[in-house]
Amino acid sequence: MNIGAINVTPTPSASRNSKFPLLLPQAVRTSQRICCFSNLSKCNNNSNNPLGWSKLQPSKCMLPLGAVVTSKSQNVSTSPLIGDEKIGVLLLNLGGPETLEDVQPFLFNLFADPDIIRLPRLFRFLQKPLAKFISTVRAPKSKEGYASIGGGSPLRQITDAQAEELRKSLWEKNVPAKVYVGMRYWHPFTEEAIEQIKRDGIRKLVVLPLYPQFSISTSGSSLRLLESIFREDEYLVNMQHTVIPSWYQREGYIKAMADLIEKELEKFDCPEKVVIFFSAHGVPLAYVEEAGDPYKAEMEECVDLIMEELEKRKITNSFTLAYQSRVGPVEWLKPYTDETIIDLGRKGVKNLLAVPISFVSEHIETLEEIDVEYKELALKSGIEKWGRVPALGCEPTFISDLADAVIESLPYVGAMAVSNLEARQSLVPLGSVEELLAAYDSKRRELPPPVVVWEWGWTRSAETWNGRAAMLAVLVLLVLEVTTGEGFLHQWGILPLFR
Ligand SMILES: C=CC1=C(C)c2cc3[nH]c(cc4nc(cc5[nH]c(cc1n2)c(C)c5CCC(=O)O)C(CCC(=O)O)=C4C)c(C)c3C=C
Numbered sequence: 001m002n003i004g005a006i007n008v009t010p011t012p013s014a015s016r017n018s019k020f021p022l023l024l025p026q027a028v029r030t031s032q033r034i035c036c037f038s039n040l041s042k043c044n045n046n047s048n049n050p051l052g053w054s055k056l057q058p059s060k061c062m063l064p065l066g067a068v069v070t071s072k073s074q075n076v077s078t079s080p081l082i083g084d085e086k087i088g089v090l091l092l093n094l095g096g097p098e099t100l101e102d103v104q105p106f107l108f109n110l111f112a113d114p115d116i117i118r119l120p121r122l123f124r125f126l127q128k129p130l131a132k133f134i135s136t137v138r139a140p141k142s143k144e145g146y147a148s149i150g151g152g153s154p155l156r157q158i159t160d161a162q163a164e165e166l167r168k169s170l171w172e173k174n175v176p177a178k179v180y181v182g183m184r185y186w187h188p189f190t191e192e193a194i195e196q197i198k199r200d201g202i203r204k205l206v207v208l209p210l211y212p213q214f215s216i217s218t219s220g221s222s223l224r225l226l227e228s229i230f231r232e233d234e235y236l237v238n239m240q241h242t243v244i245p246s247w248y249q250r251e252g253y254i255k256a257m258a259d260l261i262e263k264e265l266e267k268f269d270c271p272e273k274v275v276i277f278f279s280a281h282g283v284p285l286a287y288v289e290e291a292g293d294p295y296k297a298e299m300e301e302c303v304d305l306i307m308e309e310l311e312k313r314k315i316t317n318s319f320t321l322a323y324q325s326r327v328g329p330v331e332w333l334k335p336y337t338d339e340t341i342i343d344l345g346r347k348g349v350k351n352l353l354a355v356p357i358s359f360v361s362e363h364i365e366t367l368e369e370i371d372v373e374y375k376e377l378a379l380k381s382g383i384e385k386w387g388r389v390p391a392l393g394c395e396p397t398f399i400s401d402l403a404d405a406v407i408e409s410l411p412y413v414g415a416m417a418v419s420n421l422e423a424r425q426s427l428v429p430l431g432s433v434e435e436l437l438a439a440y441d442s443k444r445r446e447l448p449p450p451v452v453v454w455e456w457g458w459t460r461s462a463e464t465w466n467g468r469a470a471m472l473a474v475l476v477l478l479v480l481e482v483t484t485g486e487g488f489l490h491q492w493g494i495l496p497l498f499r
């Protein structure tokens with residue numbers, strides 16, 4: 001398949017369909033099987049799997065996402081690709097407001113993203129006015145959060161530091177690559193990074209989203225943007241590249257997470273009595289159930305792998321996984337972090353260690369939501385001692401493993417796999433932008449917008465033409481409100497002027 005500048009081979013996906021058990025003691029967990037490199041629909045416990053089933057083995061198993069993306073040539077190169085060609089690594093991340101003034105425009109960029117709010121085709125023209133409206137309404141609450149963590153997001157600083165450490169690690173491993181940072185919603189924007197990549201004359205590029213697990217709303221959104229930039233640019237069309245869509249299963253990452261957990265557990269009086277509480281950023285349920293987002297399956301596998309690593313170290317604590325940071329009225333992945341904390345308190349748990357699992361930097365949701373809000377809730381709910389594992393940041397084992405992931409992907413840069421099998425046997429699950437998005441989000445179905453203004457309901461059950469007409473009328477009023485700064489909300493003093 002050739003989509004614009006990108007040749008791709010089919011992408012498999014993982015599925016486990018397991019319901020995550022609350023407080024499942026590790027001793028009774030059964031070992032999980034995962035399906036490597038076959039489509040979700042083909043994923044079953046029987047054979048019929050050309051590559052065979054594989055018990056979770058981070059260093060061997062190909063795991064969920066994998067395809068080779070290439071531009072021009074036909075064979076996998078066996079050389080390390082560090083000859084004359086200039087190599088670049090592009091780290092993709094979310095970005096965050098650096099000052100309180102940045103908060104509203106940052107939120108605007110976020111809500112203007114169709115992978116965050118996907119409007120029905122008929123109403124796409126409303127995306128920007130709606131983003132303007134929601135960002136303006138949400139900004140005061142968000143600003144409070146950012147004010148409480150020092151007046152802005154630390155994401156840029158941390159990501160820059162990670163990029164520099166990754167560059168050093170690659171050079172130490174004899175891969176003289178340049179490392180770039182491209183943010184989705186704030187500076188340095190992905191477009192800015194790409195301009196720099198062009199100025200530097202990079203000929204081979206490894207694209208590495210800084211999210212361990214793939215979600216349509218994070219890596220997917222960044223990759224979609226990248227794909228559109230590539231498609232329209234002569235230079236980029238001819239630049240060879242490869243994408244590492246997710247890497248939560250890598251041994252180095254798993255070990256680095258286990259190290260952090262082990263270290264924090266030691267701070268408790270009775271480490272073995274502590275419940276390990278994995279808290280992942282949520283996504284609306286429809287992303288997983290309707291659009292096929294692999295996020296939940298990958299998250300569950302990731303937690304399993306970390307617990308298996310801890311078990312090897314004779315750490316067999318109880319653990320659970322819950323999802324935090326939901327926005328708006330639609331259903332998000334469950335169980336919710338806040339409800340789970342209350343539940344654990346009710347069940348008599350006294351020691352809790354929170355482990356942020358979906359992101360590798362400290363950010364507003366670790367520093368404010370977990371450290372302040374959830375801690376307070378936990379203490380109120382009967383938890384006596386609360387701990388929190390720091391984000392990986394520039395942890396040397398982790399950075400070194402990211403460097404290895406980049407190096408392992410190099411033979412696939414600009415090379416068409418001889419066969420899918422070859423791609424599947426790579427230690428890095430490689431993928432292509434369009435291919436990955438096609439695998440998980442092929443129809444770009446409508447998704448319920450996960451935002452507050454819809455509280456009164458554009459639910460599936462309300463999707464009748466009458467409902468739609470009423471919604472449209474309200475939206476038109478809101479747009480008028482936003483664009484003219486006049487209207488009923490202003491007259492009633494609910495909104496200030498937007499101008
Ligand atoms: C894997 C991580 C993330 C997923 C999945 C994700 C999905 C997602 N997020 C929103 C809405 C908001 N996210 C916001 C901030 C934010 N989100 C992530 C990560 C994921 N989001 C991070 C790391 C951050 C913090 C950045 C920082 O500045 O430190 C915000 C803004 C903050 C706020 O107002 O609460 C919003 C809004 C949705 C709707 C969504 C899935 C559809």
Ligand SMILES: [Fe+2]
Nearest residue numbers: 094281282325
């Ligand atoms: Fe988010």
